[in-house]
Amino acid sequence: MLQQRLADIKSKRETARPLPLGSAPFTSSSHFKIRQSGYTNKANRWDHRFSLESRNQHVSSLKSAARAIGPSDMISLGTARPSPQYFPWKSIVMHGQEYNDGTSNYPLIPPTSAVGCKGEEAYDLSVALNYGYAAGFPQVLRFVTEHVELIHSPQYEDWETCLTCGSTSAIDMAFRIFCDLGDWILVEAHTYPGAMSTAKSQRLHILGVDMDDDGLLPDDLDLKLRTWDESDGPKPGVVYMIPSGQNPTGVTQSTERRKAIYRMAEQHDLYIIEDDPYYYHQLQIATNTTQPPMDQYLIQLPVSYLSLDTSGRVLRLDSTSKILSPGLRCGWMTGCSQVVEKFLHATEVSTSAPSGASQLMMYKLLDESWGHEGFINWLMYLSIQYSHRRDTLIRACERYLPSDICQWGVPDIGMFVWMRLNVQNHPRFVENIDSERLEGIGLDLENRIYEQARQYGVLVSKGSWFAVDRVAPGVVHLRVTFVAAPEHLLEQAIERLGNAIRTEFTYVIESPACHPVSRQETAAPRDWPKTLPLSPGSCGSPTDSRFADCRHPDSVTTGSL
Amino acid sequence: MLQQRLADIKSKRETARPLPLGSAPFTSSSHFKIRQSGYTNKANRWDHRFSLESRNQHVSSLKSAARAIGPSDMISLGTARPSPQYFPWKSIVMHGQEYNDGTSNYPLIPPTSAVGCKGEEAYDLSVALNYGYAAGFPQVLRFVTEHVELIHSPQYEDWETCLTCGSTSAIDMAFRIFCDLGDWILVEAHTYPGAMSTAKSQRLHILGVDMDDDGLLPDDLDLKLRTWDESDGPKPGVVYMIPSGQNPTGVTQSTERRKAIYRMAEQHDLYIIEDDPYYYHQLQIATNTTQPPMDQYLIQLPVSYLSLDTSGRVLRLDSTSKILSPGLRCGWMTGCSQVVEKFLHATEVSTSAPSGASQLMMYKLLDESWGHEGFINWLMYLSIQYSHRRDTLIRACERYLPSDICQWGVPDIGMFVWMRLNVQNHPRFVENIDSERLEGIGLDLENRIYEQARQYGVLVSKGSWFAVDRVAPGVVHLRVTFVAAPEHLLEQAIERLGNAIRTEFTYVIESPACHPVSRQETAAPRDWPKTLPLSPGSCGSPTDSRFADCRHPDSVTTGSL
Structure with missing residues (x-):
């Protein structure tokens, strides 16, 4: 399965036009999608869910359009983008870490080496350290788009991916895109405090939805929306969830639970923000199957809301903080193009683009050194490491914690053990x-x-x-x-x-x-x-x-x- | 003059405690200020200028406080910060560009080499690629704070510097800190469209103040504020200016003009956002003086609003885009601690921190390789390069443009020639x-x-x-x-x-x-x-x-x- 999809990516790349270079090159994930046709529908319209601030914002791709037009020897006295000859770095050389899981169940990737020198390669320092486009440099966006399609295979036609300046930044912008002052957002009854702080900072109200061992309860979601009292404010239009290895409870929603919640979202026309930083950390990979290990790893990944989505009502946030490093401040998001466009405009008037240095590091590691297979291998490696750690911790809990006072769940995914103290x-x-x-x-x-x-x-x-x-x-x-x-x-x-x-x-x-x-x-x-x-x-x-x-x-x- | 100040910085560093390391280390520019006493006053209070959103936000430094307390062998099961052993990069090596201005008027810096390896040095990849504190890593913030004091010598006691995710991000946050929906901000009659887009995006109104060859006219500022009609909305409380090599007009406000505008700001209790990305690009450095070249360069730099400020009413934004590279998405800002605190809180709930990769690049180049003198030398080098370019362009204008249709000013600072077509x-x-x-x-x-x-x-x-x-x-x-x-x-x-x-x-x-x-x-x-x-x-x-x-x-x- 994986090998076939990797072959599709390879063949798509081989027939594609060269990636644009230069300063702030316009790009779009639509250039990099493998499946270009055969979708049965486009996303719903989401205008009615956009905030007043967001309705006021419009993306302009004019500068990039302008760049492509005119004689080939055009000289720019236009934008004040300093000539790269005045960037003080000449080269950056990166070495990847050697890693070995000790089981040799799957091929290990050798230590990597990556170089970014001026003029040496197409995507070099003169590009990466220049102004960047809000959606990311095409070299990075291509990899990320292919990866999203490989993992989630979105079902509607106009899905789109773009880079973010980290998921906290993306949550901040997503809330601003969908919520006006005083609006309510729905979240799991226990959730990531950063998301709550961001919402409160924008003076939004937060309503917790009850949870059980399978995560957020669709019935409580339904109840809260059916019985909504408009005198408290407009009925909530957005639910923010961490569906896999939830922070802090560690629970992962089952596929059935996800489908039930999605149906409820359809019924109440609720927009879903799927914040999924722990998605890749599987703590129990089956090894006694006939599947090749990577296929087995992919099969066991949760069914994301993005992959269930047929209406374009899901904005999925992926983070690099827990799989590459938090210091990159660079992740990606996937949703329908209407929402991604709003996000790009919000980016243009604030963060502008993720750091070029971070993007260069991602490109050199993910695309140039590892490729898709190597990246998945790294994710498996991390999963195995973390499952050892989880096992050690759980064994210690069984041994050292007073069982009459402490109870805990054993997470299948993620980083957290949630303890209840009696x-x-x-x-x-x-x-x-x-x-x-x-x-x-x-x-x-x-x-x-x-x-x-x-x-x-x-x-x-x-x-x-x-x-x-x-x-x-x-x-x-x-x-x-x-x-x-x-x-x-x-x-x-x-x-x-x-x-x-x-x-x-x-x-x-x-x-x-x-x-x-x-x-x-x-x-x-x-x-x-x-x-x-x-x-x-x-x-x-x-x-x-x-x-x-x-x-x-x-x-x-x-x-x- | 410069040598004495550099000696002060050296001596301060030698007696300082080691910089904090680890994940998201708390830091503050107050640790790095050379002048610690002898100020005559603190900043005014600015609570009345903060927006409703900003009044709602408060910085928490509790996590950093928490880190310092407890047994020295504390084991963390608390925050989900992945162990740096799971960062996939092992080392990054950077080489600086060789540069030579051809005049040998001042010492050239040799090509630089910088290494960031895990465990090799204190501020290594395990720190730089981890979570970062909103104000920046202490290693970078120290350099930037010293530089700000070297150049601007702020006059009031509680000034503070912190890093930004680039000036567009800082402008976005500054407008949100000071302005509520529907507020007016004052700007120069022609100004940077990015700032206008950011303001419009937040649904602010923009009012242009007339300019002449010395920049924004204090009399027009006074007139607009004196005759303000409250039925149009609250009287503006913020003016945004680009005082040096202004975009697009290229004009630099004279010191007298700055003082007159500052007096007017005091009179109308106006908060000043000083956006100064072109500050360092002097296009006419005097060479026939008895001053050493770097001293002469520093003497000729404009008198910033930050250095004139006695009330803490100035937020100065510095950009790396025009002096190092735009892809870093990392600059710095300086203002009174009340405002910087608001900014840090806004950062915590959105961008979190500038990219660690960018900060590492800045640290390795600015602090470890160049030092303050080397950085100033680079800025002089850029100035000389740009003055050659300006001269070439102006000569061409005189030769090729129809003088009956085109008129232009010759800028002393910056990047722009502003042409009027008759x-x-x-x-x-x-x-x-x-x-x-x-x-x-x-x-x-x-x-x-x-x-x-x-x-x-x-x-x-x-x-x-x-x-x-x-x-x-x-x-x-x-x-x-x-x-x-x-x-x-x-x-x-x-x-x-x-x-x-x-x-x-x-x-x-x-x-x-x-x-x-x-x-x-x-x-x-x-x-x-x-x-x-x-x-x-x-x-x-x-x-x-x-x-x-x-x-x-x-x-x-x-x-x-």
């Missing part, structure tokens, strides 16, 4: 079960566990940071990730977490100071360090900044949670 | 002097000249693209730049332009088809190509896209004009 038997909780302070005590307990963990030398993420609405009393969640720490320290980290949790619960049960305290006292307990029997570190003064981030998901720095 | 004697104009069509005919003539030039093989920019308001009848401007074309073709380009202008005027005078035509006919003349006696190319069909961009500055792609 605090309903916690004495502090029981004592307050009829009190008005109960909700505050839930947050207090979460904070105490978080701080205790920190004292024991392990950093986790508080569940409340990801909660859209108030957290129900008695529910405390932690999110832990197995991708950041050195692999050999994962077990120790969980051991520390187990000790921290036991200490916290022991303390409350045994300490003479275990009477319920007010929130203020909890946040800055003056005599806490002295009475804490098992804590490995001291707890600081009342003004200690350790206590500053216990209150609200708003107060969390975004961009990388 | 079309008042043009028969088409004279015939219509009493007609209601006069204004349209002005635009028609501009378009015809532009198209004629294109037929002759030279691309120029239409003056109307830069006009904020309607262009007065009888005034046609062209903007030409001497930085884009190969230097040896500049003379030929102007010769072609002269021939095009002569042809256009001759055609109108001599052609049997010179009767006044309606606008529609002009936009798509069916038989024009056949009757054009001197045109070197054909003119296309009525649907030819060549005719598409003759109408309005709105329709121009922005980002690089």
Whole structure:
């Protein structure tokens, strides 16, 4: 299957015209799509979903049109684009990392070497360091478009891909394209705080939709939309979701669940933003099949909303942060051309284009060194690495965490293990079960566990940071990730977490100071360090900044949670 | 003078603590300022100028605070920042361009070589390709802060510098920070279309302030603000200016003019956005002085608004596009800390940070290879190159352009020559002097000249693209730049332009088809190509896209004009 599709790409490239070069070359993914015909329909019109700001914006491709016209020896006194002779870099040489998964189940890619020198190749520094077009340089956009088609095979005719300056930037622009001040957007009940901060920053309202072990619940989505009270504002027109290895819950929506949600979106004319940075991290690749390993990897990838979409109602965001590196600040998005056009115009009047240096790095690695097969191989390699890490972490959880207090799911995809801490038997909780302070005590307990963990030398993420609405009393969640720490320290980290949790619960049960305290006292307990029997570190003064981030998901720095 | 200041920077660095490393390291320009005391005042408060959106946004530095606390062997299961072992690049090696100005008036910098390898140096790929902090990596921010202080010596205590994702992105954010929907901003009567597009995109209104040969007129600024009619909306609180080598007029505001405008801003409590991408391109460096060449270069640089500012009312934007390369998409801004904080928050919820690849390139070149002296030397080199180009272009104008039709100023700074074409004697104009069509005919003539030039093989920019308001009848401007074309073709380009202008005027005078035509006919003349006696190319069909961009500055792609 893969080999046939790769052959199609190769043959398309061989018959294509040379890619445009020069400064800010106009390009479009439509030049690079393999399947050019045989679609049964185009996307719906989306004008009614565009914000007032976005309706006011129009793409111009005139400059690029202008460039193509006139005598071939045209001399430009027009745009003030400095001649590349005044770029101070002469060459950049990159070497790729050697990697080896130790199983040799599939071909390894040799260490790569890539060079970008002025005049040496077509897409050189004089192009990459010049002004870029909003959709990306054609050399990078071609690869990305082919990759999107290889993985998702969009079903409607006028789908389009373009580069982004990272998914946070793309989310910011997508919200501005679809939402006016005061509008509501729908999200999963727990979600990425960066997306919430971006929405709040634009003064949008956020409504969480309930979830279960298969992710967002279509029935709750339906209920919330069917019973929408227009006095709260216009009925939401956009849902933002992380369907695979969801942040923070780690759940992956099943194909059936996705189809049900998509049907609901059709019914309520809801536009879908599919934010999918963890898509490629499969933590359980079947090896006992007759399929070649890469085919098997591709078969097991989730069915994306993009691939289900027939109406052009999905904007899919792909990130390089978790598969290449976050410092690139360059990802890609795919949706219907109407929406991509709005995005390009928004880009032209703000970020202009992703960094040429980042694009050059992507091109040299992805296209010139790896090719599509090498890229998929890298994604498989990462998946295998991460599945080892997940297994290590889960084994440690089983060994070190108190099973009467902690429960967790085992993710199939992504980077996160979501833990539920049973605090309903916690004495502090029981004592307050009829009190008005109960909700505050839930947050207090979460904070105490978080701080205790920190004292024991392990950093986790508080569940409340990801909660859209108030957290129900008695529910405390932690999110832990197995991708950041050195692999050999994962077990120790969980051991520390187990000790921290036991200490916290022991303390409350045994300490003479275990009477319920007010929130203020909890946040800055003056005599806490002295009475804490098992804590490995001291707890600081009342003004200690350790206590500053216990209150609200708003107060969390975004961009990388 | 320069040597003493460089010694101050060196000594400050030697006694400073090591720069933070790791993922998204918190940093601030306040760590890098040389002058730490002796300021007489802090910036005014600017809360009353912030937009509703911006008042809603607050920076959080909690994550960075969190990082510093706890046991030294803390293990992170917290943020999902992939371990750098999964970045696929192993090393990047850069070589700087050799350059030689041929005069040997000042020391040349040898070709540079820079390496960024994992583990090889402190600021390596594992840091640069990781998540970055919104203000930039400390390694880059340190250099830029030192440079800003070296050049501008800000006078109030709480000035701050941070990186941007390029000046267009910074303009977008600055407008959002200061302006609400429907607000007015003040700009020079002719200005950068990119800034206008950005403002219009946010549905702001733009008001042009009259200019003379010294730039924006303080009296007109005063008049417009004194007589402001509140029924048109709130009185403008922001003025956007390009004070040096202005785009498109090429004028540089004198120091006296700047002081007068600043006084007016103080009087009307106007916030100033100083967009200064052409600042360093001095086209006439005095050589017959006793000053060392670099000192002389620095002395001759314009007095920036930032250096005049005592109230913190200036946000200065610096671009790398015209001095290093546009593909970096990375510049810097300087203003009071209140405004920079707003900017950092806006960055966190959109672009996140400039590309790490771009920052690495800047660091390796500016800090590790060149140092401050080398950077200034490069800026001098560019200035000398551009002054040769300007001289070549101006000589060609004197030789090839019809002096009865064309007038131009000779710029002291920047990239642009602004030409006024005397079309008042043009028969088409004279015939219509009493007609209601006069204004349209002005635009028609501009378009015809532009198209004629294109037929002759030279691309120029239409003056109307830069006009904020309607262009007065009888005034046609062209903007030409001497930085884009190969230097040896500049003379030929102007010769072609002269021939095009002569042809256009001759055609109108001599052609049997010179009767006044309606606008529609002009936009798509069916038989024009056949009757054009001197045109070197054909003119296309009525649907030819060549005719598409003759109408309005709105329709121009922005980002690089």
